[in-house]
Amino acid sequence: MAESRRNSRRLRRPMSQINVVPFIDVMLVLLIIFMITAPMLQQGVEVDLPEADAEAMEEDPQAAEPLVVTVDAGGAMSLNQGPYVNEPLAPQEMTEIVREFLAENPGTQTFVRGDRNVDYGRVIDAMVALQRAGGGRVGLITEPPRDNQD
Known part of the structure; x- marks a missing residue:
């Protein structure tokens, strides 16, 4: 036992x-x-960017994400940051939102993504709205030519 x-x-x-x-x-x-x-x-606004044989800008890893205004084929403008992400905005409304954003995030780079089929005046309206909001230098986003891509 x-x-x-x-x-x-x-x-x-x-x-x-x-x-x-x-x-x-x-x-x-x-x-x-x-x-x-x-x-x-990963949502966004569908844009057919124009092609240009330009040098790519060097990325600064310490820089904040740039503020990008997208102008789609219908001429609607939208932002990639802020409270109204990817929502259509009027130029005056966008200027106010960007002004507030840049006041909180000074030194943020600003760019315009314009569809190749949109009226050129709408792209200029977006650039002017960014400059009025304090965007300073505004860059244009393009795609490299298809024949030079790997």
Whole structure:
């Protein structure tokens, strides 16, 4: 009888291993969820940029994300930052929003993404609105020519 007690004590010893199977299951479910939702988070305004053989600007890794005004093919203007991201804005309304944004984030670079098919006057309106808001130098965003792409 004493022998059977010793054997039962050996058998009932607590295990010192962690079961990681539930952890792996949870991680795989989260991975699938993130893979499905990540493309949905990347929203933007569809713009067919003009092509230009210009030098690319050097990125400053310490600089804040630039403020970009997008002018789509219909002439609607929208911003990439602030409370009205990717919503159509009137030039006067955009000027006020950009003025407030630049007051909070001085030194932010400003750019205009204009669709190649939009009236040139709408791109100029966007540039003027940025300058009135205190944008200083305003850059234009283009794509490199297709024949020079790798």
